[in-house]
Amino acid sequence: MNTSAQGRLLLVPTPLDFGCASQAPIEDVLPLATLRAAAQTTHWITENAKSTRAFLKRVGEHQTLAVPLQQQTLTELPRVVHKKGDHQAGGFDAKPLLQAALQGHDVALVSEAGMPAVADPGSSVVRAAHDLGLQVLPLVGPVSLLLTLAASGLNGQNFAFVGYLPQDSIERATRLKQLESLALKTGQTQIWIETPYRNPAMFSAALQALQPNTRLAVASGLTLASASVQSRSVTAWKKAQGGPSGDTPAVYALGI
Amino acid sequence: MNTSAQGRLLLVPTPLDFGCASQAPIEDVLPLATLRAAAQTTHWITENAKSTRAFLKRVGEHQTLAVPLQQQTLTELPRVVHKKGDHQAGGFDAKPLLQAALQGHDVALVSEAGMPAVADPGSSVVRAAHDLGLQVLPLVGPVSLLLTLAASGLNGQNFAFVGYLPQDSIERATRLKQLESLALKTGQTQIWIETPYRNPAMFSAALQALQPNTRLAVASGLTLASASVQSRSVTAWKKAQGGPSGDTPAVYALGI
Numbered sequence: 001m002n003t004s005a006q007g008r009l010l011l012v013p014t015p016l017d018f019g020c021a022s023q024a025p026i027e028d029v030l031p032l033a034t035l036r037a038a039a040q041t042t043h044w045i046t047e048n049a050k051s052t053r054a055f056l057k058r059v060g061e062h063q064t065l066a067v068p069l070q071q072q073t074l075t076e077l078p079r080v081v082h083k084k085g086d087h088q089a090g091g092f093d094a095k096p097l098l099q100a101a102l103q104g105h106d107v108a109l110v111s112e113a114g115m116p117a118v119a120d121p122g123s124s125v126v127r128a129a130h131d132l133g134l135q136v137l138p139l140v141g142p143v144s145l146l147l148t149l150a151a152s153g154l155n156g157q158n159f160a161f162v163g164y165l166p167q168d169s170i171e172r173a174t175r176l177k178q179l180e181s182l183a184l185k186t187g188q189t190q191i192w193i194e195t196p197y198r199n200p201a202m203f204s205a206a207l208q209a210l211q212p213n214t215r216l217a218v219a220s221g222l223t224l225a226s227a228s229v230q231s232r233s234v235t236a237w238k239k240a241q242g243g244p245s246g247d248t249p250a251v252y253a254l255g256i
Numbered sequence: 257m258n259t260s261a262q263g264r265l266l267l268v269p270t271p272l273d274f275g276c277a278s279q280a281p282i283e284d285v286l287p288l289a290t291l292r293a294a295a296q297t298t299h300w301i302t303e304n305a306k307s308t309r310a311f312l313k314r315v316g317e318h319q320t321l322a323v324p325l326q327q328q329t330l331t332e333l334p335r336v337v338h339k340k341g342d343h344q345a346g347g348f349d350a351k352p353l354l355q356a357a358l359q360g361h362d363v364a365l366v367s368e369a370g371m372p373a374v375a376d377p378g379s380s381v382v383r384a385a386h387d388l389g390l391q392v393l394p395l396v397g398p399v400s401l402l403l404t405l406a407a408s409g410l411n412g413q414n415f416a417f418v419g420y421l422p423q424d425s426i427e428r429a430t431r432l433k434q435l436e437s438l439a440l441k442t443g444q445t446q447i448w449i450e451t452p453y454r455n456p457a458m459f460s461a462a463l464q465a466l467q468p469n470t471r472l473a474v475a476s477g478l479t480l481a482s483a484s485v486q487s488r489s490v491t492a493w494k495k496a497q498g499g500p501s502g503d504t505p506a507v508y509a510l511g512i
Contacts, residue, residue, distance in 0.1 A: 011406045028289035029396050033280070033479075086411070118405055118412040127409030127471075130487045138403040140285050140479060146402050147394040149374055150267045153383030155342070156374040160416035160444065188416065215383075223289075223396060231386040 007101035009129035010108040011116050012038050013141025014055050016223045018113035020248075026058045029223050034139040039063035041108040042072050043100040045125055049074040051112045073100065077121055086117075086124040094128035101134050115143045119161065119193060144222050144251050145191050151229035152189070152217035154255035159189035167198070169205065176209040180254060183214070189255035199250050203243040210234045210254065217253040218244050263357035265385035266364040267372050268294050269397020270311050272479045274369035276504070282314045285479050290395040295319035297364040298328050299356040301381055305330040307368045329356065333377055342373075342380040350384035357390050371399045375417065375449060400478050400507050401447050407485035408445070408473035410511035415445035423454070425461065432465040436510060439470070445511035455506050459499040466490045466510065473509040474500050 013034065017023045027035065038059045046052040056069050065072075078092055101107045111120040115138075129136050145161050160182075165175045179190040194202045199220075206216055217231035231253075232240065244250040269290065273279045283291065294315045302308040312325050321328075334348055357363045367376040371394075385392050401417050416438075421431045435446040450458045455476075462472055473487035487509075488496065500506040 024289070027287060029287050031283060031285050031287045031397075033284035086413075115402060115406050117409075118402060120412070123409050123412050126407060127487070130409050136407045136409075136485050136487075137483060138407040138478070138485065140396075140398045140403070141287075142396045143399065143402050146371060146374060146399050147267075147396070150371050151382060151392045151394040153373075153379050153386050153392075156376070156379050157342075157419045158417065161414065162444075163413045188418075222394070227393060229392050229394065231383070231392075 007106040008135040011138040012108045012110045013115045040066045043105045043107045044074045045109045047111045081121045094125040147222045148219035148251035152231045152253045154189040161191045173209040183255045191253045199244040220248045220250045263362040264391040267394040268364045268366045269371045296322045299361045299363045300330045301365045303367045337377045350381040403478045404475035404507040408487045408509045410445040417447045429465040439511045447509045455500040476504045476506045
């Protein structure tokens with residue numbers, strides 16, 4: 001608990017190995033200040049309570065938890081945020097979730113993997129914290145799309161993350177060409193993500209839709225022993241074959 | 257040194273407190289896998305050799321360095337990359353910098369603060385590594401613009417980082433309005449950075465140029481005890497007064 005009158009909203013990143021068969025020691029991917037803050041927090045706003053309990057169990061193996069897992073307060077984000085994102089019209093008012101902070105407890109926002117509110121729900125909670133005058137403290141941890149960008153060799157001084165592309169094959173091809181055109185015109189690297197089982201379809205769609213000289217990077221298994229980031233021109237990809245597997249999430253980036 | 261025939265290119269993030277009067281323990285902001293990798297690496301490609309030596313000294317206080325600092329090989333990126341970025345026409349060929357990797361040594365790319373090749377030079381080196389068939393391994397550490405985005409309460413599922421804005425006041429106002437218009441039209445959060453001494457001018461330019469309901473976030477001192485992220489509408493900023501100081505770098509974000 002914070003000693004000031006109001007608690008803070010902590011943004012606690014989690015390892016990227018959520019749901020993976022093998023997991024690295026948590027201190028390999030989260031620095032000490034993050035582990036300590038997580039261990040001292042007793043109130044959580046989470047994408048999924050079950051995965052947060054698993055996370056706290058791992059934190060507890062490294063740092064003593066302030067109170068036992070069973071006595072922690074975990075509140076899940078409402079389903080509408082999962083489905084529609086935080087910023088759709090009629091978005092929900094997250095202020096009631098922050099009652100504990102108004103009463104002096106630090107409250108942590110957490111997602112299943114990586115940084116909360118980045119490529120994941122939760123920004124409504126952050127916004128509500130600002131509107132309530134709470135201090136918002138982001139903690140250091142892994143962010144898959146930034147690791148991908150750094151390792152892509154693409155322009156990291158001007159880039160955009162655009163989330164998921166359309167699932168329909170015609171709309172997806174149109175969107176890929178649109179992102180490529182933007183990258184060619186402005187030099188802005190374009191980053192997107194895909195769920196595991198759609199990776200093979202996404203990858204072959206990209207090779208079909210993009211121009212031969214466009215550079216395409218594909219990352220998977222980041223922070224795991226199996227981590228892979230490959231980056232080459234569309235022409236070189238076609239010669240190299242390969243591509244992402246259908247069993248881990250992947251991050252994609254294209255640019256010039 | 258790596259045991260395979262070729263070394264890897266490691267992307268080693270550094271603390272964000274470069275040049276700051278007070279510095280946190282390095283293990284508070286870099287996880288163990290990053291510290292271990294840094295301690296085991298003997299060949300460095302760096303934005304600035306002096307700051308990398310200071311970084312290695314801090315790493316060495318936590319993990320034994322594979323060879324003493326004096327025997328490490330540090331190569332600075334050419335000045336043209338600092339000045340013009342990696343992706344200007346006639347960009348330099350970084351392959352010669354990676355000779356040591358071809359001879360079996362892991363080589364690390366590092367910037368003065370944060371993640372190399374993200375909002376910092378170095379992507380030509382990453383690109384050259386891919387072209388040489390080297391494995392590229394990004395390591396976990398702090399990235400100021402992502403910490404800002406997470407803590408802004410702005411849309412983190414669609415965002416762009418655009419680097420620095422123009423210095424000329426008329427061009428800067430035009431660019432601010434252009435970024436705002438893009439955010440209003442597409443929902444895409446726009447993030448940019450500014451050097452310390454220009455913060456007061458940037459902040460008042462933003463309050464003048466942007467519409468009353470646009471939300472503006474300003475972050476400074478991230479990962480330091482003095483960390484601050486504030487996020488409110490332009491109208492609320494005008495009432496609240498305040499704003500970033502002229503002695504630490506700041507990250508800005510706007511959105512709806």
